[in-house]
Amino acid sequence: MPEPATAGSAASEKRQLEEALAAADFTATLETADDEMALNLTVYSSRCPFDDTVEAATEWLRHAGIDATAARDEETFRVVLTLATAGSVRTLITTLLQPWITARTTAQQLEDALSDHGLTSTIDVGTASLNLYLADDELGSAVTLARLLGAPNLAEDLQLHRQRGVRRFTKRIQWLVTGAIGAPVRAQVEHACEHEADRLTIEMSLEQAHRLTQRLTAAEVADPSARLQRHLTKTVGIGAYVAWKPGDVPGSDRLTITMSPDQGRCLLHRLNSDGDDSPARELTTH
Secondary structure: OOOOOOHHHHHHHHHHHHHHHHHHOOOEEEEEOOOOOOEEEEEOOOOOOOOOOHHHHHHHHHHHOOOEEEEEOOOOOOEEEEEOOHHHHHHHHHHHHHHHHHHHHHHHHHHHHHHHOOOOOEEEEOOOEEEEEEEEHHHHHHHHHHHHOOOOOOOOOOOOOOHHHHHHHHHHHHHHHHHHHOOOOEEEEEOOOOOOOEEEEEEEEHHHHHHHHHHHHHOOOOOOHHHHHHHHHHHHOOOOEEEEEOOOOOOOOEEEEEOOHHHHHHHHHHHOOOOOOOOOOOOOOO
Protein backbone atom coordinates (compact mmCIF):
# COMPACT_ATOMS: atom_id res chain seq x y z
CA MET A 1 0.00 0.00 0.00
CA PRO A 2 1.20 3.58 -0.61
CA GLU A 3 2.96 5.15 2.33
CA PRO A 4 0.71 7.68 4.12
CA ALA A 5 1.78 11.24 3.44
CA THR A 6 2.62 13.67 6.21
CA ALA A 7 3.90 17.23 6.24
CA GLY A 8 7.27 15.93 7.46
CA SER A 9 7.55 13.26 4.77
CA ALA A 10 6.56 15.79 2.08
CA ALA A 11 9.37 18.10 3.19
CA SER A 12 11.86 15.22 3.11
CA GLU A 13 10.74 14.04 -0.31
CA LYS A 14 10.87 17.63 -1.59
CA ARG A 15 14.55 17.90 -0.61
CA GLN A 16 15.30 14.55 -2.23
CA LEU A 17 13.54 15.51 -5.45
CA GLU A 18 15.19 18.96 -5.53
CA GLU A 19 18.61 17.33 -5.26
CA ALA A 20 17.78 14.85 -8.02
CA LEU A 21 16.50 17.61 -10.31
CA ALA A 22 19.72 19.57 -9.78
CA ALA A 23 21.93 16.52 -10.35
CA ALA A 24 20.05 15.73 -13.57
CA ASP A 25 20.19 19.40 -14.67
CA PHE A 26 16.46 19.13 -15.22
CA THR A 27 14.61 22.45 -15.43
CA ALA A 28 11.44 22.39 -13.32
CA THR A 29 9.70 24.11 -10.44
CA LEU A 30 8.76 22.19 -7.32
CA GLU A 31 6.30 23.39 -4.70
CA THR A 32 4.49 21.89 -1.76
CA ALA A 33 0.74 21.56 -2.34
CA ASP A 34 -1.71 23.61 -0.29
CA ASP A 35 -2.41 20.63 2.00
CA GLU A 36 1.38 20.30 2.65
CA MET A 37 1.03 16.59 1.99
CA ALA A 38 1.83 16.43 -1.74
CA LEU A 39 4.32 17.93 -4.19
CA ASN A 40 3.50 19.83 -7.37
CA LEU A 41 6.11 19.47 -10.11
CA THR A 42 6.06 21.67 -13.21
CA VAL A 43 8.53 20.48 -15.85
CA TYR A 44 10.08 23.03 -18.22
CA SER A 45 13.01 20.97 -19.48
CA SER A 46 13.26 20.23 -23.19
CA ARG A 47 14.04 16.67 -22.11
CA CYS A 48 10.50 16.19 -20.80
CA PRO A 49 9.35 12.71 -21.96
CA PHE A 50 5.77 13.74 -22.75
CA ASP A 51 4.05 16.44 -24.80
CA ASP A 52 2.68 19.49 -23.01
CA THR A 53 -0.85 18.12 -22.60
CA VAL A 54 -2.65 16.63 -19.62
CA GLU A 55 -3.52 13.56 -21.67
CA ALA A 56 0.08 12.89 -22.69
CA ALA A 57 1.34 13.41 -19.11
CA THR A 58 -1.34 11.11 -17.70
CA GLU A 59 -0.47 8.39 -20.20
CA TRP A 60 3.24 8.70 -19.42
CA LEU A 61 2.58 8.44 -15.66
CA ARG A 62 0.45 5.36 -16.20
CA HIS A 63 3.01 3.71 -18.45
CA ALA A 64 5.85 4.50 -16.00
CA GLY A 65 3.87 3.16 -13.03
CA ILE A 66 3.98 6.46 -11.14
CA ASP A 67 1.10 7.08 -8.75
CA ALA A 68 0.50 10.74 -9.61
CA THR A 69 -1.97 13.00 -11.39
CA ALA A 70 -1.59 15.63 -14.09
CA ALA A 71 -3.47 18.91 -14.45
CA ARG A 72 -3.19 22.20 -16.34
CA ASP A 73 -2.10 25.20 -14.30
CA GLU A 74 -4.53 28.04 -15.02
CA GLU A 75 -1.89 30.75 -14.61
CA THR A 76 1.11 29.32 -16.44
CA PHE A 77 -0.81 26.97 -18.76
CA ARG A 78 1.84 24.34 -18.01
CA VAL A 79 1.17 20.73 -17.03
CA VAL A 80 1.66 20.13 -13.29
CA LEU A 81 2.32 16.67 -11.85
CA THR A 82 1.03 16.10 -8.32
CA LEU A 83 2.99 13.49 -6.37
CA ALA A 84 1.11 12.44 -3.25
CA THR A 85 3.28 9.64 -1.88
CA ALA A 86 6.93 8.95 -1.11
CA GLY A 87 6.74 5.99 -3.48
CA SER A 88 5.62 8.20 -6.36
CA VAL A 89 8.57 10.54 -5.78
CA ARG A 90 11.05 7.66 -5.71
CA THR A 91 9.60 6.12 -8.87
CA LEU A 92 9.73 9.47 -10.67
CA ILE A 93 13.40 9.92 -9.72
CA THR A 94 14.26 6.39 -10.84
CA THR A 95 12.34 6.61 -14.11
CA LEU A 96 12.84 10.20 -15.23
CA LEU A 97 15.90 11.62 -13.49
CA GLN A 98 18.32 8.79 -12.67
CA PRO A 99 19.21 8.10 -16.33
CA TRP A 100 20.22 11.76 -16.72
CA ILE A 101 22.11 11.75 -13.41
CA THR A 102 24.07 8.67 -14.53
CA ALA A 103 24.78 10.21 -17.93
CA ARG A 104 25.96 13.54 -16.49
CA THR A 105 28.18 11.75 -13.95
CA THR A 106 29.75 9.67 -16.72
CA ALA A 107 30.38 12.76 -18.84
CA GLN A 108 31.91 14.67 -15.91
CA GLN A 109 34.26 11.79 -15.11
CA LEU A 110 35.45 11.67 -18.73
CA GLU A 111 35.89 15.44 -18.83
CA ASP A 112 37.90 15.31 -15.57
CA ALA A 113 40.13 12.53 -16.91
CA LEU A 114 40.85 14.53 -20.07
CA SER A 115 41.48 17.69 -18.03
CA ASP A 116 44.01 15.84 -15.89
CA HIS A 117 46.06 15.41 -19.08
CA GLY A 118 45.68 19.05 -20.06
CA LEU A 119 42.96 18.44 -22.65
CA THR A 120 40.01 20.81 -22.94
CA SER A 121 36.82 19.15 -24.11
CA THR A 122 33.11 19.74 -24.51
CA ILE A 123 30.57 16.94 -24.02
CA ASP A 124 26.93 16.73 -25.07
CA VAL A 125 25.18 13.94 -23.24
CA GLY A 126 22.05 11.85 -23.66
CA THR A 127 20.72 9.01 -21.57
CA ALA A 128 22.30 6.35 -23.81
CA SER A 129 25.28 8.02 -25.49
CA LEU A 130 27.42 11.14 -25.56
CA ASN A 131 29.37 13.24 -28.03
CA LEU A 132 32.93 14.21 -27.11
CA TYR A 133 34.21 17.34 -28.86
CA LEU A 134 37.92 18.14 -29.13
CA ALA A 135 38.65 21.43 -30.89
CA ASP A 136 42.16 22.63 -31.66
CA ASP A 137 44.29 23.99 -34.46
CA GLU A 138 45.43 20.96 -36.45
CA LEU A 139 43.58 18.76 -33.93
CA GLY A 140 46.27 19.07 -31.27
CA SER A 141 44.05 17.70 -28.49
CA ALA A 142 43.08 14.68 -30.58
CA VAL A 143 46.77 13.99 -31.30
CA THR A 144 47.44 14.08 -27.55
CA LEU A 145 44.52 11.69 -26.98
CA ALA A 146 46.07 9.30 -29.48
CA ARG A 147 49.36 9.43 -27.58
CA LEU A 148 47.59 8.68 -24.31
CA LEU A 149 45.98 5.65 -25.93
CA GLY A 150 49.35 4.29 -27.05
CA ALA A 151 49.67 5.73 -30.56
CA PRO A 152 52.07 8.69 -30.34
CA ASN A 153 52.81 8.56 -34.08
CA LEU A 154 49.22 8.37 -35.30
CA ALA A 155 49.49 11.67 -37.19
CA GLU A 156 53.17 11.44 -38.07
CA ASP A 157 52.85 11.27 -41.87
CA LEU A 158 49.74 13.47 -42.15
CA GLN A 159 49.42 17.14 -42.98
CA LEU A 160 46.83 18.22 -40.43
CA HIS A 161 46.65 21.73 -41.82
CA ARG A 162 45.01 20.25 -44.91
CA GLN A 163 41.52 18.73 -45.08
CA ARG A 164 42.73 15.46 -46.59
CA GLY A 165 45.14 14.92 -43.71
CA VAL A 166 42.43 15.73 -41.18
CA ARG A 167 40.04 13.23 -42.79
CA ARG A 168 42.65 10.47 -42.72
CA PHE A 169 43.51 11.22 -39.10
CA THR A 170 39.82 11.13 -38.15
CA LYS A 171 39.50 7.62 -39.56
CA ARG A 172 42.65 6.51 -37.77
CA ILE A 173 41.58 7.82 -34.39
CA GLN A 174 38.15 6.27 -34.82
CA TRP A 175 39.78 2.86 -35.14
CA LEU A 176 42.23 3.64 -32.34
CA VAL A 177 39.49 4.54 -29.84
CA THR A 178 37.45 1.55 -31.00
CA GLY A 179 40.38 -0.75 -30.24
CA ALA A 180 41.16 0.96 -26.94
CA ILE A 181 37.68 0.48 -25.49
CA GLY A 182 36.72 -2.70 -27.31
CA ALA A 183 33.63 -1.46 -29.17
CA PRO A 184 33.01 0.60 -32.32
CA VAL A 185 32.66 4.37 -32.01
CA ARG A 186 31.82 7.02 -34.59
CA ALA A 187 34.12 9.94 -35.37
CA GLN A 188 33.71 12.92 -37.65
CA VAL A 189 35.41 16.26 -38.09
CA GLU A 190 34.28 19.81 -38.72
CA HIS A 191 36.98 21.59 -40.66
CA ALA A 192 38.36 24.89 -39.47
CA CYS A 193 37.05 28.18 -40.75
CA GLU A 194 38.16 31.77 -40.22
CA HIS A 195 36.98 31.95 -36.61
CA GLU A 196 36.85 28.29 -35.56
CA ALA A 197 39.47 25.57 -35.13
CA ASP A 198 39.11 22.04 -36.45
CA ARG A 199 36.72 20.08 -34.21
CA LEU A 200 36.73 16.32 -33.82
CA THR A 201 33.54 14.64 -32.60
CA ILE A 202 33.61 11.14 -31.15
CA GLU A 203 30.23 9.55 -30.47
CA MET A 204 30.11 6.67 -28.01
CA SER A 205 27.81 4.92 -25.57
CA LEU A 206 27.97 5.69 -21.86
CA GLU A 207 29.61 2.32 -21.24
CA GLN A 208 32.25 3.11 -23.86
CA ALA A 209 32.81 6.51 -22.24
CA HIS A 210 33.34 4.77 -18.91
CA ARG A 211 35.96 2.47 -20.48
CA LEU A 212 37.72 5.42 -22.09
CA THR A 213 37.78 7.20 -18.73
CA GLN A 214 39.42 4.14 -17.17
CA ARG A 215 42.10 4.10 -19.88
CA LEU A 216 42.85 7.79 -19.41
CA THR A 217 42.91 7.51 -15.63
CA ALA A 218 45.45 4.69 -15.87
CA ALA A 219 47.68 6.67 -18.25
CA GLU A 220 50.66 8.46 -16.73
CA VAL A 221 50.05 12.16 -16.20
CA ALA A 222 52.89 14.27 -17.59
CA ASP A 223 52.00 17.22 -15.32
CA PRO A 224 50.37 16.06 -12.05
CA SER A 225 49.40 19.59 -11.05
CA ALA A 226 46.15 19.54 -13.09
CA ARG A 227 44.83 16.42 -11.37
CA LEU A 228 45.95 17.66 -7.95
CA GLN A 229 44.34 21.05 -8.63
CA ARG A 230 41.00 19.40 -9.38
CA HIS A 231 41.04 17.26 -6.24
CA LEU A 232 42.22 20.18 -4.12
CA THR A 233 39.37 22.38 -5.35
CA LYS A 234 36.86 19.68 -4.47
CA THR A 235 38.38 19.38 -0.98
CA VAL A 236 38.97 22.98 0.11
CA GLY A 237 37.09 25.06 -2.47
CA ILE A 238 38.02 27.63 -5.09
CA GLY A 239 41.05 29.80 -4.42
CA ALA A 240 43.71 27.16 -3.75
CA TYR A 241 46.33 26.84 -6.48
CA VAL A 242 48.89 24.25 -7.49
CA ALA A 243 52.09 25.14 -9.33
CA TRP A 244 54.63 22.68 -10.72
CA LYS A 245 58.27 23.75 -10.94
CA PRO A 246 60.57 21.36 -12.80
CA GLY A 247 63.94 20.91 -11.15
CA ASP A 248 67.39 21.07 -12.71
CA VAL A 249 68.21 17.46 -11.90
CA PRO A 250 66.08 14.29 -11.81
CA GLY A 251 64.00 14.03 -8.67
CA SER A 252 64.13 17.74 -7.86
CA ASP A 253 60.72 18.74 -9.30
CA ARG A 254 58.49 20.55 -6.80
CA LEU A 255 54.77 21.16 -6.43
CA THR A 256 53.72 24.28 -4.53
CA ILE A 257 50.22 24.57 -3.07
CA THR A 258 48.98 28.07 -2.25
CA MET A 259 45.84 28.42 -0.14
CA SER A 260 44.24 30.53 2.59
CA PRO A 261 44.67 29.64 6.29
CA ASP A 262 41.03 28.48 6.43
CA GLN A 263 41.61 26.21 3.45
CA GLY A 264 44.74 24.89 5.12
CA ARG A 265 42.75 24.01 8.23
CA CYS A 266 40.12 22.32 6.05
CA LEU A 267 42.82 20.25 4.36
CA LEU A 268 44.37 19.33 7.72
CA HIS A 269 40.96 18.20 8.94
CA ARG A 270 40.54 15.99 5.88
CA LEU A 271 44.06 14.57 6.23
CA ASN A 272 43.38 13.69 9.87
CA SER A 273 39.90 12.28 9.23
CA ASP A 274 41.26 8.72 9.48
CA GLY A 275 41.46 9.14 13.26
CA ASP A 276 45.11 10.15 13.52
CA ASP A 277 45.11 13.26 15.72
CA SER A 278 48.80 13.99 15.24
CA PRO A 279 49.31 17.21 13.26
CA ALA A 280 50.31 17.00 9.61
CA ARG A 281 53.87 18.22 9.14
CA GLU A 282 55.57 20.38 6.54
CA LEU A 283 52.36 22.15 5.50
CA THR A 284 52.72 25.89 4.93
CA THR A 285 49.73 28.05 4.06
CA HIS A 286 49.84 31.45 2.38
